[in-house]
Amino acid sequence: MRPLPIPLHTARDTYRLCISRIRDDGLQQRLAGLEDDVADAAADFDTAVRATILHTLDPAAFRPGTVEDHVELLKNYTQRMAKAAAPARPVYDELRTSPPRCPLCDHRDVTTLDHHLPKSIFALLAVAPTNLIPACSDCNKTKSDTAPGCAEEQTLHPYFDDLGDVQWLGAQVVEQTPAFLTFFVTTPPGWAGLLAARVRYHFDVFGLAALYGAQASTFIGGIQGSARRQHMLGGAAAVRDFLEDLACSWEEGATIGPNHWTPVALRALASSDWFCSEGCIAP
Numbered sequence: 317m318r319p320l321p322i323p324l325h326t327a328r329d330t331y332r333l334c335i336s337r338i339r340d341d342g343l344q345q346r347l348a349g350l351e352d353d354v355a356d357a358a359a360d361f362d363t364a365v366r367a368t369i370l371h372t373l374d375p376a377a378f379r380p381g382t383v384e385d386h387v388e389l390l391k392n393y394t395q396r397m398a399k400a401a402a403p404a405r406p407v408y409d410e411l412r413t414s415p416p417r418c419p420l421c422d423h424r425d426v427t428t429l430d431h432h433l434p435k436s437i438f439a440l441l442a443v444a445p446t447n448l449i450p451a452c453s454d455c456n457k458t459k460s461d462t463a464p465g466c467a468e469e470q471t472l473h474p475y476f477d478d479l480g481d482v483q484w485l486g487a488q489v490v491e492q493t494p495a496f497l498t499f500f501v502t503t504p505p506g507w508a509g510l511l512a513a514r515v516r517y518h519f520d521v522f523g524l525a526a527l528y529g530a531q532a533s534t535f536i537g538g539i540q541g542s543a544r545r546q547h548m549l550g551g552a553a554a555v556r557d558f559l560e561d562l563a564c565s566w567e568e569g570a571t572i573g574p575n576h577w578t579p580v581a582l583r584a585l586a587s588s589d590w591f592c593s594e595g596c597i598a599p
Contacts, residue, residue, distance in 0.1 A: 317518070317575065318419040319478040323445035325407050327358030330443050333404040334396040347388055350380055350440070357440035361433065361447060365476050368510065370433065371464045378438040389439040397443050398429070404443065412450050419474035420459075421522055422576055423531065424452035432473055434461035446475055455522050468513040471521055477514075484515060485575040487532070487584035489591050493598040495536055497581055499528040528577035535581060543596035552592040559586035 331354045338344040357378050364370050380386055397404040411429055418424050430451035435442040464470040472479075486502040489495055501519050503512045519525065539562070546554040563582035566572050572579065585591050 317422045317472060317479075317524075318415065318417070318474060318573070320415055320419055320450070320474040322475045323411060323414075323448075325410070325445045326355070327441075327444035327446070328355040330397070330404055330407050330445055331355075331392065333407065334392040334402075334443055337396070337403045343388070346385065347392075350385065350389070353380070354440050354444070357438070358444040358446065361438075361441055361444060362476075365432070365446075365470070365473050368467050368470055368514070370470050371466050373433075373438075375437045375463070378433075378440045380439060386439050389442050390435055393435055393442040407445065408448075411445060411448055415450050415474075418452035418455055419449065420451050420455040420472075420518075421524060421527060422573075423527060424454060426450040427453045428456050430456040430459060432471075433463055436461050437463060449474055458522055467510055469517055470514055471518045472514060479515070479575070481574055483574040483580070485577065485580050487528075487577070487580050489584055489588040489595070491588075491590045491595065493595070494533070495585075495591055495595040495598070497529055497532045497536075497584055499525045499532075499577065499580070528581075531577060532581040535578065536585070540596060547592075547597050552589065555592040555596050556586045559583070559592075 328351060331351055335344055335347045338347065360373065360377075361370075364373055380389060392404075396402045397408050399405065402408075408429065412426055415426060418426050420430070428451055429448040431438075431441070432447050432449055433441055438447075441447040459471070482504045484502055484504055484507075485499065487497045487499045489497055501512070501516045543555050543558060546558040550557075559582050563579040563586065566576070566579045566582065567574065574580075588595070
């Protein structure tokens with residue numbers, strides 16, 4: 317849900333690094349013979365993801381001709397890139413440490429790389445940098461080895477999808493004690509139907525409503541004392557001003573945008589007459 321710059325490393329150069337220390341001359345020559353296939357597969361992937369047609373790609377075109385080569389392509393990632401001290405580990409580390417937070421959920425810390433198209437099905441993309449997205453372990457596990465079955469099921473790709481500064485994340489206060497929030501995707505004016513469907517699908521696949529709701533509940537508990545004191549000083553209006561000021565303060569941070577759950581939660585609380593007058597002072 318957070319855009320990232322396209323990696324500078326190419327699939328060809330990364331692949332060359334991966335196979336550079338193979339001591340078996342026959343194996344290295346065999347894998348070197350797949351270099352053009354890897355580069356072509358990465359180019360086809362980039363074109364398809366930009367056009368939102370990943371679902372049209374034939375997995376057979378992204379597999380080598382033999383099972384043995386398929387196994388070696390997967391080893392390029394697990395043993396020659398992701399493993400400590402592997403020849404392509406510097407590329408892995410650079411990709412993994414590029415964002416401040418997981419771009420898929422915009423909340424948790426990055427701990428791994430997620431294959432946008434699974435390497436088990438699209439082996440020629442196993443070490444293609446544009447297919448490797450820095451992610452938290454939860455998002456990586458949640459997405460699992462799945463590929464889109466239609467355009468609407470193409471989850472957002474941080475290197476190619478930039479939703480801009482328009483707010484699409486909404487929240488609503490549930491008027492009960494203790495108060496909590498439900499999060500959902502809104503459709504800003506000008507959004508095409510496909511984009512809206514993809515954002516909603518991404519939101520559902522990664523379980524962001526539950527994630528943001530749980531975090532917001534803890535957050536509300538943390539600010540309720542301050543809100544209660546504001547209510548004692550100036551009533552509901554003072555609480556609303558306090559919440560709006562907090563929202564602005566969060567958005568002023570360099571890494572927080574209009575669709576981070578925190579300012580969205582604060583503005584939802586500020587717009588709730590019930591929370592500002594009653595919910596904030598409930599025991």
